[in-house]
Amino acid sequence: MKIQGYLRDDGRKGIRNYVIVAYLVECAHHVAREIALPFRECGTQLIGFPGCYPNAYADRIMQRICTHPNVGAVLLVSLGCESFKRDRLASAIRQSGRPVEMLVIQQNGGTRTTIADGRNFVEKALRQLQNTPRCEMNVSDLIVGTICGGSDATSGLTANPVIGKAFDWLVDHGAAAIFEETNELVGCEGHLASRAITPELGRELFNAVVKAEDYHRVLGHGSFAPGNADGGLSTQEEKSLGAYAKSGCRPISGMLKPGDIPPRGGLYLLDVVPDGEVRFGFPNISDNAEVVELTACGANLILFSTGRGSVVGSAVSPTIKICANPETFRRLGEDMDIDAGRILEDRATLDEVGQEVVDSILGTAAGQATVSEALGHQEFILTYKSFEPLGPSCLPR
Amino acid sequence: MPAPTNFRGRLLRLAATDNVAVATVNFAAGDVAPIDDGQIAIIDAVSMGHKVAVAAIADQDKIIKYGCPIGSAVRPIRVGEHVHTHNIKSDYLPTNARE
Numbered sequence: 364m365k366i367q368g369y370l371r372d373d374g375r376k377g378i379r380n381y382v383i384v385a386y387l388v389e390c391a392h393h394v395a396r397e398i399a400l401p402f403r404e405c406g407t408q409l410i411g412f413p414g415c416y417p418n419a420y421a422d423r424i425m426q427r428i429c430t431h432p433n434v435g436a437v438l439l440v441s442l443g444c445e446s447f448k449r450d451r452l453a454s455a456i457r458q459s460g461r462p463v464e465m466l467v468i469q470q471n472g473g474t475r476t477t478i479a480d481g482r483n484f485v486e487k488a489l490r491q492l493q494n495t496p497r498c499e500m501n502v503s504d505l506i507v508g509t510i511c512g513g514s515d516a517t518s519g520l521t522a523n524p525v526i527g528k529a530f531d532w533l534v535d536h537g538a539a540a541i542f543e544e545t546n547e548l549v550g551c552e553g554h555l556a557s558r559a560i561t562p563e564l565g566r567e568l569f570n571a572v573v574k575a576e577d578y579h580r581v582l583g584h585g586s587f588a589p590g591n592a593d594g595g596l597s598t599q600e601e602k603s604l605g606a607y608a609k610s611g612c613r614p615i616s617g618m619l620k621p622g623d624i625p626p627r628g629g630l631y632l633l634d635v636v637p638d639g640e641v642r643f644g645f646p647n648i649s650d651n652a653e654v655v656e657l658t659a660c661g662a663n664l665i666l667f668s669t670g671r672g673s674v675v676g677s678a679v680s681p682t683i684k685i686c687a688n689p690e691t692f693r694r695l696g697e698d699m700d701i702d703a704g705r706i707l708e709d710r711a712t713l714d715e716v717g718q719e720v721v722d723s724i725l726g727t728a729a730g731q732a733t734v735s736e737a738l739g740h741q742e743f744i745l746t747y748k749s750f751e752p753l754g755p756s757c758l759p760r
Numbered sequence: 761m762p763a764p765t766n767f768r769g770r771l772l773r774l775a776a777t778d779n780v781a782v783a784t785v786n787f788a789a790g791d792v793a794p795i796d797d798g799q800i801a802i803i804d805a806v807s808m809g810h811k812v813a814v815a816a817i818a819d820q821d822k823i824i825k826y827g828c829p830i831g832s833a834v835r836p837i838r839v840g841e842h843v844h845t846h847n848i849k850s851d852y853l854p855t856n857a858r859e
Binding site: 515516517519520549550579580584585587592594595597599600601604605670688690707708 | 807
């Protein structure tokens, strides 16, 4: 299948051509939502940061997502008195070659006029984006992220190993594949380190998991929801081993932090747990916080594994939902792209469903809407965090 | 699509060294579940995805699944018993339960 991508000025290639409406504080959320609403079905997506206090991590994530290859134009909506460094963000978007406009509600006559002005911009931008240059895109141009949400014991038996097979295929074809959830790798740190392409990277991977465990110990419990136990998972490390299967079995080429773009193809671990003392609460308060970080690393699309049955999608990076549990699929099939639970009932093999995932990646990249896209899902959540820059051993050449 | 009617389910042992196996369907107490070339008498009702002991496990023994430890027993566990949060615990972080 030929993939026709959208060529950006920096040479990166997108599989969607979205207009983003971004609020820069919760106080501007309603106005931004109203601007985007009439265009929801025709390529406009709503994102934003709710906080009024400054945060370098949030600045970076917003900048990365507003200049993501799936994004063609951006409207920023500010209340006016929040601390978000809005001019710096607008300037970064402008420098990326994308149409950008900023509306400051306090300087723009209030709710009604800002909504009207915003809609004018979006209409104009959507027309303008019809002329975005197209380009041929190969699998090696893709960045694919993975996450599991609403896990149960079937996740580690069907959907996660299936994603592992798709990840092996992506890496073998030169794509960059990113797995994450260091807090859900507690118990796998030794094996993880042994797959690194250098011993120094192996130490970084090991330490990232130790950091996650320490962080969660301070917070009182691990990344484990009661539904996980209902579904048959008994301990954090059991959940981890199942989650780890998503990474497949290729060597690990590097470690990223949120907003780092993989420098070349290969398999990468995204370290999602903040550095330094524990502050700002739980590292990722829900699954979409992790999807947002994968998107900020440039992921064109997301492979989302679910056992209990998550219905979410995502803004900016289309989400392919792979259902691990055959009973869940019978209940929630309309929210799923792939029925991996067939494996458990001897109706398909891991390799067959792995091929379905590969086909779905190619189809989604070529423009087919995923189930959650078609249903209008555009979840987005960004909260406070702090990170130190990557160490020198994290991306060996 | 409904589950195929000829599908009976089994206990799935993921690695040769595992002392637990996973139920691929719901089993009731008293069921006899196929596993590899043999079978195991199920002691407690287990839901799909849950674990059953396939070897006798002593108090504080490691629970092995995927060939790796997933926690330790907090009391002796008999072959055929449901293995879950009531009889094993994490060696890392405590498991969060709904109250």
